[in-house]
Amino acid sequence: MLSQPSGTDTPEAVDLRGRIFTDLDKLAFSLEMEASEHLDRGHSAEYLRAQERRLGVRLAQRLVAGVPAEEVNGRMERWDGDYARRLGAEQG
Numbered sequence: 001m002l003s004q005p006s007g008t009d010t011p012e013a014v015d016l017r018g019r020i021f022t023d024l025d026k027l028a029f030s031l032e033m034e035a036s037e038h039l040d041r042g043h044s045a046e047y048l049r050a051q052e053r054r055l056g057v058r059l060a061q062r063l064v065a066g067v068p069a070e071e072v073n074g075r076m077e078r079w080d081g082d083y084a085r086r087l088g089a090e091q092g
Contacts, residue, residue: 005017024064
């Protein structure tokens with residue numbers, strides 16, 4: 001199963017992707033709540049770190065959902081060759 005949906009996914013793959021999406025949504029929500037707590041306490045640096053983590057989770061959520069986004073797909077495409085070389089294989 002690829003990380004992004006295709007038109008031929010099995011019902012099990014669709015279900016798994018949906019559960020991963022929901023888990024990522026819960027994680028993003030939790031990070032948002034933590035960020036809010038940091039802000040309430042006047043901890044601006046911790047607030048910013050929590051928000052950055054939350055946005056990273058949202059990017060992962062877009063990847064799993066297959067929502068095309070330059071901030072996800074563009075980054076992956078840009079570094080695809082370097083990633084393949086790191087693994088010792090060329091992408092074809």
